[in-house]
Amino acid sequence: MTDPSYAWLPSNLQPDETNPAWHNKADNAWQLTAATMVGLQSIPGLVILYGSIVKKKWAVNSAFMALYAFAAVLVCWVGWGYQMSFGKTFLPFLGKIDDALDQHVLLKQTFNSNKFTTSTMLYFQFVFAAITLILIAGALLGRMSFFAWMMFVPLWLTFSYTIGAYSIWCPDGWLFKMGLIDYSGGFVIHLSSGVAGFTAAYWVGPRATEDRERFPPNNILLMLAGAGLLWMGWTGFNGGDPYMASIDAALAVLNTHICAATSLLTWLLLDILFFEKPSVIGAVQGMITGLVCITPAAGVVQGWAAIIMGLLSGSIPWFTMMILHKKIKLLKHVDDTMAVFHTHAVAGTLGGLLTGFFANPKLCRLFYLVPTWDHYTGLAYGIKNGKARAGFKQMGIQILGVVFIVCLNVVVTSLICNVIKLIVPLRLSEEELIGGDDAVHGEEAYALWGDGEKFEKSLHNSAYGEDVGVELKSKSTEISKSTEISAV
Numbered sequence: 001m002t003d004p005s006y007a008w009l010p011s012n013l014q015p016d017e018t019n020p021a022w023h024n025k026a027d028n029a030w031q032l033t034a035a036t037m038v039g040l041q042s043i044p045g046l047v048i049l050y051g052s053i054v055k056k057k058w059a060v061n062s063a064f065m066a067l068y069a070f071a072a073v074l075v076c077w078v079g080w081g082y083q084m085s086f087g088k089t090f091l092p093f094l095g096k097i098d099d100a101l102d103q104h105v106l107l108k109q110t111f112n113s114n115k116f117t118t119s120t121m122l123y124f125q126f127v128f129a130a131i132t133l134i135l136i137a138g139a140l141l142g143r144m145s146f147f148a149w150m151m152f153v154p155l156w157l158t159f160s161y162t163i164g165a166y167s168i169w170c171p172d173g174w175l176f177k178m179g180l181i182d183y184s185g186g187f188v189i190h191l192s193s194g195v196a197g198f199t200a201a202y203w204v205g206p207r208a209t210e211d212r213e214r215f216p217p218n219n220i221l222l223m224l225a226g227a228g229l230l231w232m233g234w235t236g237f238n239g240g241d242p243y244m245a246s247i248d249a250a251l252a253v254l255n256t257h258i259c260a261a262t263s264l265l266t267w268l269l270l271d272i273l274f275f276e277k278p279s280v281i282g283a284v285q286g287m288i289t290g291l292v293c294i295t296p297a298a299g300v301v302q303g304w305a306a307i308i309m310g311l312l313s314g315s316i317p318w319f320t321m322m323i324l325h326k327k328i329k330l331l332k333h334v335d336d337t338m339a340v341f342h343t344h345a346v347a348g349t350l351g352g353l354l355t356g357f358f359a360n361p362k363l364c365r366l367f368y369l370v371p372t373w374d375h376y377t378g379l380a381y382g383i384k385n386g387k388a389r390a391g392f393k394q395m396g397i398q399i400l401g402v403v404f405i406v407c408l409n410v411v412v413t414s415l416i417c418n419v420i421k422l423i424v425p426l427r428l429s430e431e432e433l434i435g436g437d438d439a440v441h442g443e444e445a446y447a448l449w450g451d452g453e454k455f456e457k458s459l460h461n462s463a464y465g466e467d468v469g470v471e472l473k474s475k476s477t478e479i480s481k482s483t484e485i486s487a488v
Contacts, residue, residue, distance in 0.1 A: 024115035027244045031116055034240025035124040041233035042070050042131045049226030050141060051445065053281070053338070055211060056218040057436030058142045059445035065137045065149055072153045073130040081129060082122050084162035085170065086111060092174040093167040112171055114243040124240060129161055132189045138338030139197030142207045142215070143433060146440060148426045152200070152416060160196065160412040164188045164405055179394065180401045181359055181376055183252065183367065184241040186296025186351040187405050194345025195409040198336055203417035204426045206335035208433040215337075218445070220280060227284045231260060234291050238298035248366045252299035255306040256291065262310025263290025270318050282318075288343045289317040293351035297358060299367050300376070305358040312354065317346045349402050356398035361385075 006014050006021070015021040043066070051063030073081070080097050087095035100106065106119035114121065133153050140149070167173040168182050182188060206212055217223055239253040267286025271279045293313035294306055301309070321342040325331045331341070359378030368376060382391020417426060432439045 020109075022109050022113070022115060023117070024244070027114070028116040028120055030245040030249070031120050031124055031240060031243065034236035035120075035127050037233045037236025038124075038127040038131065038240070039070075041230050041237065042127065042134050043067060045226050045229035045233055046131070046134050046138075047226070048222055049230065050138065050338075052219040052222035052226060053217045054141055055215050055436075056446065057438075057444075058211075059218055060437040060443050061146065061440055062137075062141045063445075064441065065141070065144075065146070066134045068146075068150065069133040069137060069153050070130045072150070073133055073157055074126055076154045076157050077126045077129055078122065081157055081162055082125060084158070085129075085165035086121070086125065089172045092172075093163050095162070095166050095170065095172075112243075116243075121243075125165075128185060128189060128237075129157060129165070132161055132185075132193050133157060135189070135193035135340060135344060136197040136200060139201045139336045139340040140204055141337040142211055143335075143427055144200075144204050145425055145428050147424045148204075148420050151420050151423070155416045155420070156196065156413065159416065160409055161188075161192065163408060163412075164192050167404070168401065175397075175401055175404065178397055178400075179376060180397050181300060181355050181364065181394070182296045182352070182401070183298045183300055183355070184238045184295045186292065186348045186355065187401050190292045190295060190344040190348030191352065191402065191405045192409050194340050194343070194348055195406050196413045197340040198334060198345060199410050199413040200417055201336050202334045203414065203421070207337065208430075211433070212335055217281065223284065224280065227287060231257075231287055231291065234260070237291075238295060242299060242367055246366070248299045248363065251363070255298050255301060255303060256294050258303055258306040259294035259310040259313065260287050260290035262307050263287065263293065263314035266311050266314025267318050270315060270322075274322070285321070285339070285343055286314045286318070289313045289347040292344055292347040293354070295348075296351045297355035300355065300360060300363045301358045301378075302360060302363075305354075309351065309354050309358070313347050313350060316350055317342045320346050352398050352402055353395070356395040359394065 013025075015023075019025065047063045047066045050066050051059045054062045078100050080099060082100045083098040084090075084095045087098055087100075090096040100118065100122055106117060106122070108118050110116060110118045110121040133156065136156070137149070165188050167175045168180055168188050170176060180187070207215070234256050235253050238256045239249045241252065242249045264283050264286040267289070268278055268283050271277065271282040290310050290313045293309050297305070297309065321339055325339075325342070334341075336342075355378070357379045359376055359381070361375070361377045361381055364370070364376035370376070377385075377387055377390040377394055379388075379391035379395050382388045382394070420426060428440065437444050
């Protein structure tokens, strides 16, 4: 029976058992859409990007590492990860271990009185957790044992991601209470993945010498397709974090694309000025650093600030990658395949600090829904409004957040890698490093022709097994003989 107090509403908007009074259909629809857009960044976005930007012999392995991580994270997330990240308090930086599989949990209103169910929030937060692990994989492509990766994903999600997410995003987390601004994951996702990926790459070791010296993309056009999915998917990545279809969500989306475009153009110009060639791979790197940099600030800064952040995100990570990388011994020593340290750790740190500088108190109020205009004051506005102390305090909190995430991921990732090493090797064998996909998975990305070898030479060229391969080889021989007879 309809509640009389809502009788004035159209019948399709009146609360009922499937649409409680606290539930907002528009917010729920946007949240599910935004979550799906972020999911598409991973599959197929990063699956395509990884599979095409690596050397031909590592295409399957690289894409599969991303696909596996997406599936494994979901099972762990509903089993215990979500509750450890957003559930009841166990420690100031961690929630209690519990599952999120029962309707009494999933159909309740989610935390902070957001106007949709826990099931929607769980799905939204899952795709963020999944992409974080997939970004870490970028530093390890071309040499990590797949069995070690299968163990790494659930362990890192459990002992690192949950701590960062709870501390910064959960209303009961210690950094959230302190006032750290991380709009959509500059700290929790990008800084974490950059530091964890670099640390894991140190423990796993480098690629084969031949691969490290020459690692050309096998399909640049497909790489661009993956990059395009990544860029457009960021609409949901940053636009979904107000947890409502609000004016702040729209601002976050626009700022995201402004910063990404500015960063891409800046990186492109630097490549032209210093190397005299417009590099499409460089442009993609610039796009990524722009997207990463704006993430912690997307809905709390003005459009002009997004342009400045784009200029800096297109130049500072470019400098660390192209100049400092060749001069600093540690950076040269660690084989970070996709330069995740520069594109995510450096750009994420830069974004977190610039957020503390450019955060607009009014926009922060729209996002955090705090009762006064004095909370979350960026340093620039603190100085302008005679509240420099509040601005410096915010910068200090942002710096503390960077230090916490860096220390957490260096320590936890190192421990995880060393525990896994006791069970299975972290790095592939020399034979597997030479053979690539065929040696590791028994499959190849380009079955008809690869590395100068004809299709029929592979024993693993069909979903139906070796016999079909033999049959195809036989038919190929018959066709060849027929052609010779015809020619005679």
